[in-house]
Amino acid sequence: MNNRAVNNDAKSSNTDRKTVDNSTTPLLNVHDLSVSFTQYTRGLNQKELKVITNLNVSINHGEILAIVGSSGSGKSLLAHAILGILPANVIISGNMDYKGVSLIPKIQAELRGKEIALIPQSVNFLDPLMKVGKQVRSSVNNGNATKIQRNIFQRYNLEDKVDHMYPFQLSGGMTRRILVSTAIANEAQLIIADEPTPGLDTGIVNETIRTFRELADKGCGIMLITHDIETALKIADRIAVFYAGTTVEIAPVEDFSGNGNNLRHPYSKALWKALPHNDFRPIMGHQPPPNRLPKGCLFAPRCDKATVECHDILPKASSLRGGMVRCIHAS
Structure with missing residues (x-):
């Protein structure tokens, strides 16, 4: 099936998925999340390196939220924070709730790999000493594990012999298909897919995003972390734009169209216009590293609309036209 057909399939199911769950409580709600790492400098002095600052994002039942942004913007770190798999030197503040329950370490351990599943960016998450078929079967929580695993492999064009292979025997594409298979086999309620399609x-790719859409239509929440805005546009309900460790905008997918005039944040608009099928206009400058974040708006040094106030104050997240934006000039 071609890309246009996939897009049409996704659009045709938009109406149906809104009736899956009428709960007013988000499946996942992250509010004012900040993440820092304690580091030792010369002379065994300690310093804190803040990599995520006042980040907000939520996912509803039956929704696909795509998270886009350049490398280093905090996308994968958010995923690891939700799952509770960050290293021991981490300092976390803010709130992360799953179905209204705070994601404290004990709860994260109980949910990880069961109700909350990760499709990781790194292929190293597979057990190198276990055959991949067994790894997928071990993730099945309900039903005939062998039948479920074989059906998934068939869906992803994985031959029967792959069942008995070890991870080192797989190609890169096969490994990613195994990672996707492992996550969808356990019937998780929240799936975090970190760059699942490269x-x-x-x-x-089309089969994978169709699977995500089907899972969302059954009530699951999907967090799709990706650099590929084109893929996100095919299936996402909303898109969250990350920059330098925070959320600068969350918008309905329909706002990413035309000249981008419906978008709220200058960075979102610049990101949209940088795509090849738009103006293909590069964004001048570079995203600041965590140890050199500006005092005010993180995008201000690259923004042609920045004023003195932008350089002095980090804007608060505010609701605007059915979305969220972190910009004092947004309208």
């Missing part, structure tokens, strides 16, 4: 051919 290295896959168009057919498998």
Whole structure:
């Protein structure tokens, strides 16, 4: 099936998925999350390196939220914070709730790999000493594990012999298909997919996003972390734009269209216009590293609309036209 057909399938199911869950409580709610790492400098002095600052994001039942942004913007760190798999030198503040319950370490351990599943960016998450078929079967919580695993493999064009292979015997594309298979086999309520499609051919990419759409239509929440805005546009309900460790905008997918005039934040608009099918206009400058964050708006040094106030104050997140934005000039 071609890309246009996939997009049409996703659009046709938008109406149906809104009736899956009428709960007013988000499946996942992250509010004012900040993440820092304690580091030792010369002379065994300690310093804190803040990599996420006042980040807000939420996912509803039956929703696909795509998270986009350049490398280093905090996308994967957010995923690891939700799952509770950050290193011991981490300092976390803010709130993370799953179904209204705070994600404290004990709860994270109980949910991880069961109700909350990760499709990781790194292929190293597979057990190198276990055959991949067994790894997928071990993630099945309900039903005939062998039948479920074989059906998933067939869906992703993985031959029967792959069942008995070890991770080192797989190609990069096959490994990513195994990672996707492992996550969808356990019937998780929240799936965090961190760059799940690089290295896959168009057919498998389309099959993967169709699977995500089907899972969302059944009530699951999907967090799709990606650099590929084009893929996100095919299936996402909303898109969250990250920059330098915070959320600068969350918008309905429909706002990413035309000239981007419906977008709220200058960075979102610049990101949209940088795409090849738009103006293909590069964004001048560079995203600041965590140890050199500006005092005020994180995008101010690159923004042609920045004023003195932008350089002095970090804007608060505010609701605007059915979305969220962190910019004092947004309208």
